Amino acid sequence: MGRQPCCEKVGLKKGPWTAEEDKKLVNFILTNGQCCWRAVPKLAGLLRCGKSCRLRWTNYLRPDLKRGLLSKEEEKMVIDLHSQLGNRWSKIASHLPGRTDNEIKNYWNTHIKKKLRKMGIDPMTHKPLPSVPPDEPPQQAADAIDRGDSQKLDDEIETTTSQESLMRDMESLLETASATSPVHFCTDEVPLLQPHEFAAPSSEFQTPCTEWQESAYLCGNDLDFIYDEWESQRSVLEDHESWKFELF
DNA sequence: AAGCCAATCAACCGCCGTGAG
DNA sequence: ACTCACGGCGGTTGATTGGCT
Known part of the structure; x- marks a missing residue:
């Protein structure tokens, strides 16, 4: 039944x-x-x-909703909270006034996920993606070599280099966010709002x-x-x- | 200009936790 | 202890929009 x-x-x-x-x-x-x-x-x-x-x-x-894209600060907070809470969108949303779980979920799936992947970070684990060994060029770069496409190759190198620096940026960003965030709790202990x-x-x-x-x-x-x-x-x-x- | 494709996001679906009876 | 209705949540879908060929 x-x-x-x-x-x-x-x-x-x-x-x-x-x-x-x-x-x-x-x-x-x-x-x-x-x-x-x-x-x-x-x-x-x-x-x-x-x-x-x-x-x-x-x-x-709801009249208290914010509209438009998330600010840099909000984005940082979402990434930080997601690393602690996982896909618990409503819990994440409760720390971002004026944002809904649906909005954050959509933003995560359409923007942040992509951004993290591009930076070589697994969006689910927040750890570096299994990367190609440094002495082995990525497939696209290898293809460029095969074609003798030097401009494309330069682009790939540029991309790879900036990915590494972006990843460093993100790591320090997450550290800063963790250190400065007013939110302190373990995964299963989410603070309730006080009156x-x-x-x-x-x-x-x-x-x-x-x-x-x-x-x-x-x-x-x-x-x-x-x-x-x-x-x-x-x-x-x-x-x-x-x-x-x-x-x- | 038209067709195709990818991105976006509002809305839906189905499951789960909770509290009342 | 159990059932049931409700609200809430997370995953997914599908309509719309915008960019590209």
């Missing part, structure tokens, strides 16, 4: 969210806060699975709102209404304990 589906799938909409659906979801959550996700679509008038609503909110509509860490003073509470317009712009949808809603209902939110918990 299999598990019951999380919701009735018949007649539910799938695929990309429309601006109209976003509007409904945001309006509902701003008015009611986050309650039982299973009930959200019904109450908000959405033909979506509760899970889908939660995902849309946490990964895209003072998420109960933000009211001045900080406004920070997400200042970024909201830009987020709306960057995500391409017409989300000005969300910003307006957010502003107009902020006083309500400030009294809402669950919101404080979720946002900070």
Whole structure:
């Protein structure tokens, strides 16, 4: 006997969210806060699975989300945390305010993984990849020799040399990150947020709102209404304990 | 201009841990 | 102790976009 589906799938909409659906979801959550996700679509008038609503909110509509590529510092932190935690994206994301696990996972798979490999570092173990012995040129360089392609050969040598120096850079970078990171824990011991860490003073509470317009712009949808809603209902939110918990 | 391919990222799927009954 | 529903997580998929030929 299999598990019951999380919701009735018949007649539910799938695929990309429309601006109209976003509007409904945001309006509902701003008015009611986050309650039982299973009930959200019904109450908000959405033909979506509760899970889908939660995902849309946490990964895209939440007003405290940052947008755009990760900064150098964030990237360093992700690499460092990944070396300690592995693919525990939500744990990694919890150390990067405004970033979601999905975003970090995607960024890792599309950018960092590639970058580390290029530098001769195994992205899973964070150790040097099994390399070709120094006296044996890499295959591409060997091919260049075979073809007598001196320019290509120069390029390969240049690449190999810069890979070595990049790898040294990365090693020292990781050491620095480990030494300076405020995060100190072993693999199975992830610190929980203390109450003072998420109960933000009211001045900080406004920070997400200042970024909201830009987020709306960057995500391409017409989300000005969300910003307006957010502003107009902020006083309500400030009294809402669950919101404080979720946002900070 | 058109077709192809790779990169990107939002969204989905299915499993797992947890807590209530 | 057990079952079940729920939220959360990580892996994967697929639509879209941009670059190249």
